[in-house]
Amino acid sequence: MHRQHHVIDSPYGALTLVATDGTLSGLYMTDQRHRPAEETFGDRDPAPFAPTVAQLEAYFAGDLKEFDLPLRLDGTPFQRSVWQQLLEIPYGRTRSYGELAAALGKPAASRAVGLANGKNPISIIVPCHRVIGAGGALTGYGGGLDRKKQLLAFESGAFADGVLASGAAESGSTLF
Template identity: 75%
Template sequence: MKQHTVIDSPYGPLTLVADDGVLCGLYMAGQRHRPSEEAFGERARPAAFDAAEEQLEAYFAGRLTEFTLELRLNGTPFQRRVWEQLRSIPYGRTRTYGDLAEALGNPGASRAVGLANGRNPIGVIVPCHRVVGADGSLTGYGGGLDRKRRLLDFERGAAIF
């Protein structure tokens, strides 16, 4: 059974979604590939949201650099492999789509990695914002390039909300 809640963040409201008490979604307002509100289930407050909100608050306060939440990453096997690679990108660092494709053992899969990255259902916690173009440029982000830039600047200590 899916449940959701909405919390405030320095990047606007975040919708947290849990499936049987396990976090399976974190969506920003206006996010590309955001499911319909009906897909989020009833509005409720399971324990999974308390832990997620605590860790997100610590992250946004600069006290947490690695999330330790139980996650349910719903997607294809390839997407889940990409999302697991995203979780290995250190705080404050970036990787290219090509780097991720190489790490997956398929250097020609940069485009497929980009598509999977764009479908990441748990933004911020699964840090798809840390992926950049081959030349280091900011490319595509479901939450918008301005948010991506702000998240990367925040992690690098260059900006305060």
């Protein structure tokens, strides 16, 4: 297993991109919860990240709504199923932990979904920031609640004071 990493600037601070055997396997924010130790990221080399950087730049410019990159999501089968559900949440929309648990056929597993969501290794691209608490409240985010608010506001502008604007808390609602 060969790992490489590259650090880029973003509107939300430095982002560390990690590739395993040439495939994106990590996107970590500064001070992110569950961020692996730096020494596990491998050699610093920008070469394998050109497509990722180009798509992130387009996303941050507001020109890209859906990423199209090969991903290596290393985790338990349950975690990978949760992360796959995250990839199904469209840009500008949110889902609650309970809705994700129900979509997995495990309606009582919203806490387990929350734990798996928090360990998502590829932030932004696998949009864990689009998961909210019951009633539309903004809850935990590995990159910090301020970043979650910023990302959701960037995608929609519909958030105010940590709670979805009126009418936006419905299942699968659009945020703009």
